[in-house]
Amino acid sequence: MNPQGGLPQMDTEATVKQFKEFLSQYNRLTEMCFIDCAKDFTTRTVLKAEIEIIVSSKIV
Numbered sequence: 001m002n003p004q005g006g007l008p009q010m011d012t013e014a015t016v017k018q019f020k021e022f023l024s025q026y027n028r029l030t031e032m033c034f035i036d037c038a039k040d041f042t043t044r045t046v047l048k049a050e051i052e053i054i055v056s057s058k059i060v
Contacts, residue, residue: 033057 037053 037050039050040047
């Protein structure tokens with residue numbers, strides 16, 4: 001442990017690195033899902049094809 005009573009420096013750095021990797025993977029996953037789902041930005045209406053993708057992926 002370090003003098004302040006927290007986690008050792010290596011553990012803190014490893015934790016930060018692991019969290020950054022998690023956020024990066026999460027960002028890629030959500031971007032892929034969004035690109036697959038959102039087809040038309042010319043209307044506020046959700047298209048039938050977009051709804052079918054959401055239902056088939058069991059997101060809701």
